[in-house]
Amino acid sequence: MSQDKIVGIDILLEFLEVAFNHILFFRKIYPEEIFVKRKIYGITVYVSEHPELNEYLSNVLNSVKELIKEDENSVKTINLTFYNGNKLAIEKFVFDIVKLQAEFTEKDPYYLKTEEALKTICLKLSMCNTYLKPLPDGSTFSVEIQTNETAHIILSENPKCEDFPWIIEDDAVEMTNKNLLPLKDIKTDCLNLQMYVIEDTANKT
Known part of the structure; x- marks a missing residue:
């Protein structure tokens, strides 16, 4: 794997x-007190200090890293999905990895264009309460990876991921009243990513 692709993976994982x-x-499903302010991409972001939440996210990101290292085309989308009290999906932030490295784009040797695009997404995320309905009390979330059939085998046989079993979800219930809100497309020579939100307003009430 080239150095550029390794850097691309690191940038993607940091952004995720x-x-x-x-x-x-x-989206306020945790108390604000478990988050602290950090500075990245030249803006203020909020980062969890809750050990269990951080361990979960760390395991997710480690799995994404191992999958991409094995096959850079194995991860299609990564979804942060919220569910209501009836376990119905009501909101989904979709990270669509078109390609780890975009082609036929203006070069970005110092990753300035990439950083500016990631900054724009974070600023849009900080305004998500203005364009999304509030989540109902008792909402939960999970991270889903849309991938190919061999990925589960790769993860199950990888010693770095053996303590974090993934569940194959063949019969996931799709949202029925979907609104799609595009957030940002990134197309630089180190990252090609589309991000959008899908919302089911009917099941949020």
Whole structure:
């Protein structure tokens, strides 16, 4: 794997960690007190200090890293999905990894364009309460990885992921009243990513 792709993975994983924390803070399913302010991409973001939540997110990111290292095309989308008290999906932040490295784009040797795009996404995430309905009390969340059939085998046989079993979800219930809200497309020579939110307003009440 080339050095550029290794850097691309590191940038992606750092962004996912920031975005997950930022979304969880602004969607208010945890007390604000478990988050602290940090500075990244030149802006203030919110980062969890809760050990169990941090361990879960760390295991998710480690699994994403191991999958991409094994096959860079194995991860299609990463979804941060919220559920209501009836376990119905009501909101989904989708990180669509079109390609780890975009082609036919203006070069970004110092990752300035990439950082500016990630900054824009974080700023839009910090305003998500203005364009999404509030989550109902008792909401929960999970992170889902849409991948290929061999990925589960790869993870189950990888000693770095053996303590964090993933569940195959073949019969996931899809949202029925979907609104799609595009957030940002990133297309630089180290990252090609689309991000959007899908919301089911009917089941939020």
